[in-house]
Amino acid sequence: MDNENQSVTIGQKLHDARVAKGYTLDDLQKNTKIQKRYLMAIEDNNFDALPGEFYVRAFVKQYADSVGLNGQELLNDFNHKLPDTEDPEYVDRVNDDNPQTRSVQRKADERTEKIRRYIPIAAVSVVVLIILIAIWVAAAKSTRNTAKTEIETSKVSVSGSSSSSKSSSAKKAKKKASTSNTKVSFSQLSATDSDLTYRVKGASKTPKIKLSVTEASGSDSATSDSSATSAWMSVTADGSSLWQAALTAGKSHTVSLPANTSSVTINSGNAPVTKISVDGKQMKLPTASSQVRNVILQLNGSADSSSTETSSSTTDTTTDTTGTQTGTDTGTTGY
Missing domain, CATH: 1.10.260.40 (lambda repressor-like DNA-binding domains)
Incomplete structure (x- = not known):
């Protein structure tokens, strides 16, 4: 040879x-x-x-x-x-040549700079607030005992009402966020070594696909850093390319799909470290045995239709150490 x-x-x-x-x-x-x-x-x-x-x-x-x-x-x-x-210089070149990575870093630097500018303003606001509270306390002490009692009673009442209102609002917000994330479900239609196909139900009219990269499992902590793990990805909707770039570990990118998109293909050049979320719901993908993998999402479900359909039964899909899945679906399967 x-x-x-x-x-x-x-x-x-x-x-x-x-x-x-x-x-x-x-x-x-x-x-x-x-x-x-x-x-x-x-x-x-x-x-x-x-x-x-x-x-x-x-x-x-x-x-x-x-x-x-x-x-x-x-x-x-x-x-x-x-x-x-494995040469870190190649990874550094990919990151340096990637305008998307530089843009993300630049935005992070701008946010840090804004926070630094607002720190003095926040400090002055806190000082002014403390002075106003001190004046209010001094004025309250100069009033008659009866007036002071009424004011304190009113304050306790308002404080209790405010706390109850905040608690109720927090519970509603938490419940709404939970409902928003759990209404999206995924049903596996087919699977090969390098291709996975899912039906997505409950997604919004303009779904958001979030792609992220995690550290490779078992990496040597003495030699690895955030740039040692990366993945080149692309997103195609109904045959049209929407985005493609390389992401490093700890970074993410969100792609907003056009309305009425029926099919999305996500290609990853480093499948084992790639994570995919749809409208905030992360997909539980099987362990990848192939370095390059395509994930195809069929967006033919909606929030209305998914609420009226019921699942008769589900046989859990299991994944072995080589990433091969076996399972029999007897109804609509979703996470």
Whole structure:
């Protein structure tokens, strides 16, 4: 295999496999959800054109699996010709070249600066409030005992009423927030190693998809930092691309879907650390055995229809250590 690698590049091998399968680049783009320009760059061995070296191996593996090659064996055979995904410099380059990450950081800095500007104003307001309270106490002491008693009685009454009102308002707000989050439900329609399809019910007319990245489990705390875990993601609604970028651990991005959207495809280049929420309700996705995964959401449910439908029975879906799910749905299944 070493002699073959010297004469045949990884891009040429993938190109030949695609042609042998009779696939065009458009066919492969539809199957892998990887943009056509990235597929062309892989065939030309132009890995610098990809979103970042951190994702070269993930894209190459998905390409190989789609054209009938063993992606992992191909990566092992051409390991010395591919970028080292563990090199922190590659991760830093992805973050530096990502305007979305810089924009989020800039907004965070602006919020911090605003807080610093308002601290003196808040301090002065507190001092003024203390002075007013002291004046009021002094004036109350100068009145007659009977008037003072009436004022204190009134104050206790108003304070009790205010506390009761605040408690009632807090309970209503908490109940409303709980109802808003729990009305969204998900039903799994199909599942493969790299593709999951769900029906979403109870979402709003313009649902909000929140994407976030968590720290990879089992990472070495002595060598890892917030930038060592990241994922390149894209969101497509009814065939139209809405957003695509790389997110690092601890960061999130919310995409507002157009009204009457029926289908959403979320592509993740680092599935094990990707989290997805719809209208504030986080999806409980099975453990990913594939680095790249597509999550397809069918938004054909509504708040009205979901309230009138009932579930006859549900068989829990279990996930083994390889991420394979088994389960039999006997009714509408949701979280």
